[in-house]
Amino acid sequence: MPEDEPLQKYRQKRDFSKTSEPRGGEGRESADPIFVIQKHAARRLHYDFRLEIGGTLKSWALPKGPSTNPRDKRLAVPTEDHPLEYADFEGVIPPGEYGAGTVLVWDSGTFRNLTEKKGQPIPVEQALAHGHLSIWLEGRKLRGAYALTRFKQAPDESWLLVKKDDAEADADQDILATRPESVLSGRTLEEIAADAGY
16 A cells, blocks of 8 residues: 555644654554544544544544434534554644644444445445445444434535434433543543643
């Protein structure tokens, strides 16, 4: 895989002499593809939803974060692919750098592709290209089936992330409020910033 191809945008936006974000390697595929959701206090607080697809983390920004309520339709705006190593990134992106602010790993785990057409499985890359992906998340906070559906094409490409109505759905819980902490370190955004001297 040519170094500049999948991660070119990611690397062009960052000065790795200033930010501790990973530059990223060749892109290894996991036996079980991973997902990660990072809580990111940039100019505006949002959550970054990332799925391991084709050796990188395909990424969407969720302005309101994920939900366990099937009635909630969460806007998901595509961002650049990130390296797989980013799944463990937690810390502060320095002021003046792209995405400046504090990042924590809000949830992580594995996912499996549930996308089908007429009873036949659709590969995840093909489902993504067609604009509809059904997945099962096996995370530490989020579990169950979710649908990721494109409703607007580029240049203002937009998707929706919606929890499917299954046994893992919970219309009464605000999981973002009840579980604000990192699944890696147990820290909050404020604690991570303080530990980094901000």
